[in-house]
Amino acid sequence: MNREDWLKIQKELDRLYDLHESAASNPGKCREFNSQVSLLLEKLEEMDVSSVADRVMDILAGCSPKDFSPCDNRQNTKGSLERLKKQIEDKSKI
Numbered sequence: 001m002n003r004e005d006w007l008k009i010q011k012e013l014d015r016l017y018d019l020h021e022s023a024a025s026n027p028g029k030c031r032e033f034n035s036q037v038s039l040l041l042e043k044l045e046e047m048d049v050s051s052v053a054d055r056v057m058d059i060l061a062g063c064s065p066k067d068f069s070p071c072d073n074r075q076n077t078k079g080s081l082e083r084l085k086k087q088i089e090d091k092s093k094i
Helices: 003-023 028-046 050-062 074-092
Strands: none
Touching: 003 028, 003 074, 028 050, 050 074
16 A cells, blocks of 8 residues: 555545544434444455554444434544554554
8 A cells, every 4th residue: 555545545534533523412423423433444445455444344333323322432533533643643654
């Protein structure tokens, strides 16, 4: 993968992070976040970036959207997103 590919992934993770943060005040956005992360996982698998795809699968495994109550795993998901963003940021500097 080249630097530009890593930057695209980084940009997508930034967008997903912002979406996840907005879901805290709008539980309906949890399902949208889950759906968008699934699409990212599909892209990563197509790009054959299995190490990153595995991390995204971990995020999905802990994500269980709820319509009328706060997410039980919100802080864990936030932390996972932050760690993954840092990992991709490091790769995009290469």
